[in-house]
Amino acid sequence: xxxxxxxxxxxxxxxxxxxxxxxxxxxxxxxxxxxxxxxxxxxxxxxxxxxxxxxxxxxxxxxxxxxxxxxxxxxxxxxxxxxxxxxxxxxxxxxxxxxxxxxxxxxxxxxxxxxxxxxxxxxxxxxxxxxxxxxxxxxxxxxxxxxxxxxxxxxxxxxxxxxxxxxxxxxxxxxxxxxxxxxxxxxxxxxxxxxxxxxxxxxxxxxxxxxxxxxxxxxxxxxxxxxxxxxxxxxxxxxxxxxxxxxxxxxxxxxxxxxxxxxxxxxxxxxxxxxxxxxxxxxxxxxxxxxxxxxxxxxxxxxxxxxxxxxxxxxxxxxxxxxxxx
Ligand SMILES: [Zn+2]
Numbered sequence: 001x002x003x004x005x006x007x008x009x010x011x012x013x014x015x016x017x018x019x020x021x022x023x024x025x026x027x028x029x030x031x032x033x034x035x036x037x038x039x040x041x042x043x044x045x046x047x048x049x050x051x052x053x054x055x056x057x058x059x060x061x062x063x064x065x066x067x068x069x070x071x072x073x074x075x076x077x078x079x080x081x082x083x084x085x086x087x088x089x090x091x092x093x094x095x096x097x098x099x100x101x102x103x104x105x106x107x108x109x110x111x112x113x114x115x116x117x118x119x120x121x122x123x124x125x126x127x128x129x130x131x132x133x134x135x136x137x138x139x140x141x142x143x144x145x146x147x148x149x150x151x152x153x154x155x156x157x158x159x160x161x162x163x164x165x166x167x168x169x170x171x172x173x174x175x176x177x178x179x180x181x182x183x184x185x186x187x188x189x190x191x192x193x194x195x196x197x198x199x200x201x202x203x204x205x206x207x208x209x210x211x212x213x214x215x216x217x218x219x220x221x222x223x224x225x226x227x228x229x230x231x232x233x234x235x236x237x238x239x240x241x242x243x244x245x246x247x248x249x250x251x252x253x254x255x256x257x258x259x260x261x262x263x264x265x266x267x268x269x270x271x272x273x274x275x276x277x278x279x280x281x282x283x284x285x286x287x288x289x290x291x292x293x294x295x296x297x298x299x300x301x302x303x304x305x306x307x308x309x310x311x312x313x314x315x316x317x318x319x320x321x322x323x324x325x326x
Contacts, residue, residue, distance in 0.1 A: 010035035012091065012193060013286060014275040017056035019075040021279030026082060030283070033290050035269060036089035038120065042076065043219055044069045045107040049095030049122050049145070051217040053275050055226050065223050077114055084115030091118035095143040096215055100129055112137050118164060122146070131161035139163040144195070145208065151184030164191045166271065169253040170203050175262070182266050194268040196289060199254040199304030201240045232276070232307070241307065249312060254302050257294040273303045281306075 011033050015022055025031060040048030044067075057072045058065050083090040092111055094100070100108070108119065112134055119130050119138050122145040130140055141164035148154055154165055171177045172194065181192060200207050225232060244252060255263065260270075270289060274282050285301040288294035294301060297311040305312045 010269050011286060011289065012036040012038055012089075012269055012271040014272065014277070014282060015039035015079060016275050016277055016279060016282060017053055017072070017075070018279045019056075019079060021282070022079060023082065025283065025286070026086065026088070030286055030290070031086070031088070033286070034088060036091050036118070037079065037083055038091035038093055038118075038271075039076065039079070040093045040095070040275070041107060041111060042069055042072050046094070046104050047096045047215060048093055049097070049143070049211065050214050050275070051225075052219045052222045054219060054222050058223055058226050065227055067219050067223060076111075080111060080114040080116055084117075089118050090116050091120055091141065092116045093120045093122075093143065094126060095120065095122040095145060095211075097123045097145065097212065098125075099123075100126055105129070105133060109134065120166075127157075127160055127162065135161055139191075141193070142166055144168055145211070151180060154181065154184070154190060155188065158188060158190050163189070164193065166193045166195065167268070169195045169198055169200065172253045172255055173202065178263075178266055192266070192268045193271045194255070194263065194266075195253075195271045195273055196255045196260075197285060197302045198273045199249075199252045199298075199302040201243055201251060202253045204240045204253075206239045241304070244304075249298070249305070252302075252304065254304075257288040257292055257301075260289055260292050277303070277306075 043052035057068045059068045120141040122143040140162045147168045281300045298305045
């Protein structure tokens with residue numbers, strides 16, 4: 001493959017709602033590796049396409065648990081401002097299907113005024129809207145809900161205003177396709193991202209459907225989860241976990257930290273999944289990929305493995321030990 005890119009890895013990391021931990025990362029040496037932080041907006045104003053991630057903003061008012069949306073706004077404002085000041089990209093996720101309402105657009109505009117400079121869209125109908133309203137201020141990226149399959153389509157999306165493309169994780173292990181991506185768009189100004197640690201099946205038949213189902217969960221559901229189901233045991237993606245149990249985790253799309261050197265020459269930005277990770281695990285995951293080495297329990301660094309009830313230690317183990325069924 002032709003080498004256009006310099007192997008200088010930059011990481012896009014999630015904001016899990018824990019503002020103190022995120023500031024700690026940005027104040028540490030790790031920030032040298034972080035090019036971007038991504039987050040959803042306040043779920044009161046705009047959906048994110050997932051369960052509302054509000055656990056760091058649930059307060060206990062004499063036994064009544066509530067979402068402190070004002071503090072959520074304050075923390076998000078602080079995060080965006082810090083990112084702007086230290087020149088780290090802040091990426092607002094609109095990972096949902098459907099049209100943007102007028103109030104959605106107003107809210108997005110507010111965050112862009114604060115410093116959001118990338119908007120990720122989950123629906124192609126958002127592309128002309130964001131481009132028209134904010135295209136002069138932000139770069140537009142696809143979420144994995146928009147699966148872009150060929151170099152022709154990469155170029156077509158770029159011609160329509162998309163400047164950052166998230167490679168679908170189905171292609172994570174297909175180096176011929178990754179090579180093709182780099183060769184065909186060589187002279188075009190597109191940034192590519194690759195998701196490192198989601199851990200679904202390659203060509204998972206359940207992923208999109210289940211992520212869409214997750215859209216119906218409300219803030220109240222997230223509060224109930226926080227109170228009654230703190231370990232987040234749930235049947236979401238259960239079917240693909242069953243297959244992982246039977247066939248082993250080597251069929252997962254996740255990229256092992258020790259294999260990351262095989263990806264460096266592509267020049268991708270590395271996206272770390274984990275808006276629902278604990279802060280400790282976000283740091284652990286980032287360090288594992290920066291170091292290119294991880295020995296230990298994959299539940300702490302791979303999104304889809306975190307629900308296994310016993311440690312997942314060997315990449316090629318044939319059992320992953322997910323609890324199946326309710
Ligand atoms: Zn799956």
